[in-house]
Structure formats: C-alpha cells, structure tokens
Amino acid sequence: MQLEQILKNRRQEKEILLMTHIVLGYPSFEVNRQVIRQMVENGVDCIEMQIPFSEPMADGPVILKANQESIAAGTTIADCLEFGAEMADTYDIPFLFMTYYNIIFKYGEEKFLQQTQDAGLKGLIIPDLPPEMGEDFFRLAEEYRIAPILIFAPTSTDERMAELNHWAKGFIYCVARRGVTGRKSEFGDDFGTYLARCRKATDLPLAVGFGIQDRADVQALKGKTDMAVIGSRTIRLVEEEGPEAVGGFIAGLR
C-alpha cells in the first residue's frame, strides 16, 4: 500500500496521527533501535529517519549537532540504508528517509531510490530539493513508488502551494512557522489561516511540524491537521533523560 492510503486508513481510527523523527547513528544505531521500539509500541504512526549531512541548512542547533556527531562517529549512507531496511522489516508502520539532496545526488539518484524501495521505506523528505530543481528525480521517485513529501511554508503563496501539490505524494509537511527546527511555535490566528490555506490546496493528508513540544501542542492541532510531527523534542529528551523516557512521553501526547 502506498503512503497516502496507509495514513488515510490510520486516520480513520485516530483523531490525530503522530510522526516522530530520529537522526540515524545519533547517539548510536543501538539507541536508535531502543527509541524506535518505544515510539512504535506507544502508537506512533510514521517515523522519519534522518540520514546525517554535514551541512543541514534547514535544521536548528539540536538536529545540527546530532548530524555532526553521527558523522563524526562514522555513520555511512550504507549503514543508514541497512538500518532503514531492518526497521521497516521489524515494524508495521511506514518509515521515511529525510535527508539533504547531496546525499542522494552523490549516492546516485536511481541507486538510492532502488535501495530505499528494497528496504521497504515509503517516502522521502528532502528539504533542499524543490520540485523545479528535481523534476527528473520526482518522476523517478514515482516509478519506484517512493512518495516525495513536499513542504508548505507560511510564506508559500496559494499559487505556489498548488504547484507543490502537483508534485507531492504521501502527505504534505506544513512547516508551522519561519525559521529552523527546534524552536517553539505559536498556534494563533495567523496559523489557523495558514492551515486553512494548506487544507484548500491539497487532498493529501496534512502534517504539521517545527516546534511541537508537548501534549498541549498536539491537542491544539486536533481537528486542524491529520498528523503532528515531533522532531527535536525527542532528541533532547534522549539526551537529557535517556532512551527509556521516550515511551512515556509519546504515550502522553494524545
């Protein structure tokens, strides 16, 4: 089944879906395993696994540091693909890769897509590959049935959203605010207007991410979006309280 349908089916049963994020190889693949197990056991609906890149321009300090430490510890793209296959094989939820375009470009677009498909992953988030820079890649992704997930931002015009929707598959990732990952977001009136514009622009499920920290944030998003994305928050939690803290945190969000 393709990503869009999997999420729509899950959405039938839940008021809001949860997507979480990890940086592969940070602090280690063993800790990644423990964290993912707890995420899945506590009902996470989708997990994005970030393949580290030395220049993560869209990420804030927490994820930036995680990228750098993972690379310094020797994480390779081959390790990430292998780990991705292991997770997709172990758990019955959709897994995605998130990374910057250079990782895929350098690995070889077709080879990367082939191996992502073989690994059983469902989609890709590439924050620095707008469709007009990667039309061939987007076509190729479709051939390999890997959903290219595109991003809407508060600065995207209605016209731009329509254009992005044309290329997007799986779901739309709505960035809650300007800026990079990790800082708190406010869900005021402007945010409501923005989400309404997102909703109008696409029939794909909507995920909202950037700065979602706690239960109150997730509650505030119920009825407004299909999926909430928790990113930097769990990385900080693992750093501060260890991987065993993740389960309780996830369980308390909905």
Next chain:
Amino acid sequence: MKRKGFFGNWGGAFIPEVLHQTFQELEQEYRKAKDDPAFWQEYSALMSNYSCRPTPLTYAGNLSKHFGGAQIYIKREDLNHTGAHKANNVMGQGLLVKRMGKKRVIAETGAGQHGMATATMAAKFGFACTIYMGEVDVRRQRPNVFWMEKMGATVVPVKDGSRTLKDAINEAFRDWVTNLDDTHYVFGTACGPAPFPEMVSWFQSIIGQEASRQIVELHGKLPARIYACVGGGSNAMGIFQGFMHDAVELVGVEAGGHGIASGLHAARLCGTDSSPGVAQGYKTMFLQNSDGQMLETHSVAAGLDYVGVSPILSDLADKKRVRFESATDKEVIAALDLTMRLEGIIPALESSHAFVQAFKEAPGLSPNDAIIINMSGRGDKDIFTIAHAFDDPSWKEFIIARAEEYKK
C-alpha cells in the same frame, strides 16, 4: 534549453520552501535594477564617492624587471574603502536592500573582509547588521572583528562543523529563514542559490570594466593573461568579465594549502579531490567524501578556505575558458615578501595566491606582453597571520609586551 539560474551543469537554487518567495522577490528586484540604467549610474557614483573607484591599475616596474618577462600590472582593489573588492558587491546589494525596503542585513564572512564591508554599508545606510563568522576565522582575523563591532554590527562566532566559512554560511541561512520579512542576506561571493552567483558577479564586473579600459590606456593593447585568486570566486568573476570575449587567457588560482597531494588545501577546480555536489543552495564542484559529506579545507588565507566554488567558474572550467592553478601557503608568503620589498605594496594573503602564479609565468612571456594581477585586497588586515608566518621576532616582542601591559 538553459535552465533558469544554471550555468551549464552548475548553479540552481536548492533552497528550503520557506525561502522560495523571498528568492522570487530578490530575483525580481535584481532584474529590475539590471534593466534600469539609472541603477548602475547610482551605483557607480556611490562607488566613486565612497570607495575610491575607479581603482588604479598600477604598473609594477620593479617586479616586471625582476622577472624579465611580461609587463606586470596590478589592479588595486585593495584601495577600495574597507580594503578589498568585497565593497563592490556589498554597496550594490545595499542599494537593492533600500529598494526592497528591508531594515536589517546579515552576512557570512571568512577573512572578515566581507563582514567588514557589510558592517560599513549597514552603518552608512542605517541598517541593523549581524555577521556570522566561523570561530576559527574570528581568531585568525581579530582586527576585522574589532572594526565590525565598532561600526555597530553584532559578530556571532559560529561553533559548528569546521567553524569556518561554510559553517558561517549555514548559520546565516538559519537566521534568514527565521527573519526573512525584514532581513536581507548579503551573500559575499559568487556562490549560493540563484540569483546570487550572477548578481554578485554583476556588481563585481565593475573591476573588469575599468581594467579593460585602463590596460589599453597604459599598455596600448589587451593583456596576454589575467590572474585572480579564487575562493568563492567573486573577484575573479569581477575582473574576468571585462575580458571574457577577448583573446586574453584567464587564470584562476586556488588555495594549494600544504600542497595538493597533502589533502590539506581548498583546490576545487584544479585538484582531484573534488566532485559534483549540491550544498548551501547550489550545485558545483565540492570538496567532499564519497558519501557526500563535506571535507575540511585548509589555507593560510581564510578567504579561500571554502569547500565550494562559484558555479559560473565551474562552467568556465568545463568550457576551458578559465585555467585553474593552485599556490601553496609557502609560495604565498614568498610572493608576498617579494611584492612588499620590490613594490611597497602589501597584498592580502588571498590575493597573494594570484601573485604566485603570475610570478611563475611572467618570465616565460615576452616584454611586449602585459599581465594583470587582480589584487583583491590589502594585506595589513592579516598582520597577525603574516607576522606569525614570517616568525618576526620584534613583532613577537611587541605582542608579549602589550599582553603584559593588559594583564596589569
């Protein structure tokens, strides 16, 4: 078909969606300015009144005699206000910022020259200003940090990654995506996402416009060759554009560091360690490993110590229109020493790379030929690095004595 923002295989705008609209607006504003003859007039007048343009083309008689070959001319970008070609780009973008009605500028800086020029422009035009600078560069270019702060800019030392220019660029982008409504990112070189490579090259083309006129006035004909150092590539693009369609050989000189074979260098277009990649918003030849992770680079000159290079220069390398060479740290110090002693001119460590290659080739050319070295900046800002490289005893004594004084 030519794809927008691409130069052959290179360039583009690989940017997060949140910046899409900002780049659309910047592109529009740039096109409008480019199509408006009054804009270039305003720019040119500003540069002559505020920044000593046109800068002279100095005949280096003693160096020419010393090498006994080509007549050596030096394009004096060091005489720009703030001491480098960086001012050309910055003042141009400053005028665009005024047109766009933004109130704050940010910039990355390596050697500190671009940061310094941006801080100056911000002071003149009344913009708030934040400069991102790798922690390593803050240490090696302390005097520039002092002046930036004195002109009212906030200098943020960047402690991520290799703590040099590329990391400062990433951090500046992070600021920009957060504050894009009132902030313009004054990109310092002919790199980054479109339209920056083209726009920065356009502002820098003032160097080549002047030089092509000056050399004919002084030497009676076009030069045989032109030498420019290449970090991001903006000074090289600046002077090369004045001779692009003439029978003039263009030579770009990259940082050879400890030597190409050592791996400790920043040679993207003349070495074998680079490969095509996409980072910092554009596609070019990057120094990266087989997984696509960027490598550490090395140069005695902070301004050349960078993993990528202008996509326009990558294209000109493909087309064999520009020849690329490299100069080692050691050769750079020797060329700088000779230039100071014979001409009383102090080129920046960056610019000294161009001098190295010109000195290697001058003896092989005829005295009827002229060559131009683009002296992108002045070296007195590098006093700490240069004095250290020369291992100068009286300078060391002075520093020790001054430190003792401050301890009291």
